[in-house]
Amino acid sequence: MTITQLNYVLAVAEFKNFTIAAEKCFVTQPTLSMQIQKLEEELEVKIFDRNKKPIQVTEVGKKIVEQAKNIVNEADRIQDIVEQQKGYIGGDFKIGIIPTVMPTLLPMFLKNFIKKYPKINLVIEEHTTDEIINRLQKGQLDAAIAATPLNEAELKEIVLYYEPFVGYFPEKYRNNLTELTPDDLNLNDILLLQDGHCFTNGILNICKASKLEPSRRFELTSGSFETLIGLANEGLGVTFLPYLHTLKLSENDKKYLIEFQNPKPSREISLIFPKSELKIHIINALKNTISGVIKGAIAFQDVDIVSPKATKK
Known part of the structure; x- marks a missing residue:
């Protein structure tokens, strides 16, 4: 049994296809197949059911795959x-990063990071929180940046900063408000990002509600804050933005911003990684770089952390 064979097993388990797995491992398909067959013969079990399309992991194969992950991680x-x-x-x-960050x-x-650490090949992927958790657990990401706490037993979190939610209220909806409280929010007026965004979950959790009222005359599915701002400017509702996003608004749009009273409802943004702490030296380099640049832009202390997870009905 070799580490190489175990890596081949993990690739086939992930892609459910020998040809694709071989491409990802930079070997020929016959080479990969032969090595996996040799391992199966040594163990006297079948790890994969090749008669099914796509290829399926057998019951004993599932246990082998889990153990293979541990062995490969320890070897790394x-x-x-x-x-x-x-x-x-x-x-x-x-590294994976959620779309709203x-x-x-x-x-x-x-720019600072790649200048300071030119030997690191940083591969950046945009994913939802659920996809980030899944990929971290499968070893497909080394780390991620997302809203926390996630309370995932296999993952560790290092807080990078706290970012308040900021209201975007055009004149039609301001009602002489200078500061917001959760009691000021009418969920039927709020324009939200599509389901699946943890930012949307946060807004709904502030409102202590889990669904829109039926009186809205349209439904919106958007992954863009710019779309929400445009609709709000047309008088179709109000929306909420992460604090850092408000810094790049035009001066005309900034006049529609309203902050919450202290403690400000905020999201906690953290660096997330497996408890195995593989590549911890790179993770620490990321943490130090981000902490160095972020403290000049955002430094809120009196905050109320809002969960990024959906409210249970």
């Missing part, structure tokens, strides 16, 4: 130890 840790001992910070590093945070730290 040896390389981590050596690299840390040598003071080397480099190599591939896959990506446009504002990434431009703030990316």
Whole structure:
């Protein structure tokens, strides 16, 4: 049994296809198939049911796959130890970022990070929170940036900053408000991002509600704050923005912003990674870089953390 064979097993388990798995492992399909067959013969079990399309992992194969993940992770840790001992910070590093954080945070730290750590090949992917959790657990991401707490037993979280929710209320809906409280919110007036965004979950949790009232004359599915702002400017409702997003608004749009009273309802943005702490030296480099640039832009202390998870009905 070899680490290479276990890596091949993990690839087939992920892609359910020998050809694709071989491409991802940069070997020929016959080579990958032969090595997996040799492992099955050694163990005297079938890891994969090749008669099904797509290929399925057998019951005993599922247990082998889980153990293979642990073994491969521990083997990778040896390389981590050596690299840390040598003071080397480099190599591939896959990070996932949720869509409502990506446009504002990434431009703030990316240039500094790649300048300071030119040997790191940073692979950045945009995913929803659920997809990030799934990919971290499968080893498809090394770390992620998302709203927390997630309370996932297999993951660790390092808080980067707290970001308040800010109201965007055109004149039609302001009603002489200078500060907001949850009691000021009429859910039927609020324009929200599509379901699945943890930012939307946060707004609904502030409202202590889980569905829109039926009196709205249209339904909106949008993944863009710009779309919500445009509709609000047309008098179709109000919306909410993350604080960092408000910094790049035009001066004309900024006049429609209303902050919440203290403690401000806020989301907690964290760096998330598996408890195995693989590539922890790169994770710490990311944390230090982001912390260094973010403290000049956002420093709220009197906050009330709103859960990023959907309210249960």
